[in-house]
Amino acid sequence: MTDSRTAEAFSHRDAPRIFCIGRNYAKHIEELNSTLPGAECVIFMKPASSLVAPGELIRLPDHVGDIHHEAELVVEIGQGGRAIQPEAAREHIRGIGLGLDLTLRDVQTELKSSGEPWERAKAFDHSAPLGPLVALRSDMDLADLHFELSVDGAVRQSGHTAHMLVGVTDLIAVVSRSWQLQPGDLIFTGTPEGVGPIAAGQHLRLAGPGLESAEWTLA
Ligand code: ZN
Numbered sequence: 001m002t003d004s005r006t007a008e009a010f011s012h013r014d015a016p017r018i019f020c021i022g023r024n025y026a027k028h029i030e031e032l033n034s035t036l037p038g039a040e041c042v043i044f045m046k047p048a049s050s051l052v053a054p055g056e057l058i059r060l061p062d063h064v065g066d067i068h069h070e071a072e073l074v075v076e077i078g079q080g081g082r083a084i085q086p087e088a089a090r091e092h093i094r095g096i097g098l099g100l101d102l103t104l105r106d107v108q109t110e111l112k113s114s115g116e117p118w119e120r121a122k123a124f125d126h127s128a129p130l131g132p133l134v135a136l137r138s139d140m141d142l143a144d145l146h147f148e149l150s151v152d153g154a155v156r157q158s159g160h161t162a163h164m165l166v167g168v169t170d171l172i173a174v175v176s177r178s179w180q181l182q183p184g185d186l187i188f189t190g191t192p193e194g195v196g197p198i199a200a201g202q203h204l205r206l207a208g209p210g211l212e213s214a215e216w217t218l219a
Helices: 026-031 086-092 105-114 168-178
Strands: 018-022 042-046 067-069 071-077 093-100 133-135 146-151 154-160 186-188 203-207 214-218
Touching (some): 086 093
Antiparallel strands (some): 146 154, 146 203, 203 214
């Protein structure tokens, strides 16, 4: 009996909010020639229509330039709350898993240079494939989780949560200062270095010790 649920469990009726953290790993900031976030961290959101369950075809927009993978640890909120203290944040986590923050990199670069919001580059349909979520076990150290993304069998990204600039419990504290967190809310915690383009027909696999793996094919 596995205690995991997939993105299918999130119907539009549930409409979870999907918070995403940007620029949370130093080497990823370097590879994009970005700057450190001015505030505590960069926060943006995706709609529920971004979610893709494991095994479902990912349908991407056409004629939009490079589409990049960003492999990320994802936490699901169980018990809601506002202004949650970092020391108490762990108790608010219901599930943990892996997901992709798919990004239209060329569009994002244009939006960044013109100072416009990122939604067209980050919040399009199917921009958030989400693997199964497992219950957070007491022996899991949130600052010592490893995860990996392979594309067509070759490892593209290897993440270790120890390298996050703002750790998981601090992220929950920061997000909950602006939004009252609700059960089912998801937080994509940022991507490590190694982002790069993906194309139709390719096969993506996310995996990590203690976490559920997930696979997708790009339509
Ligand atoms: Zn990201």
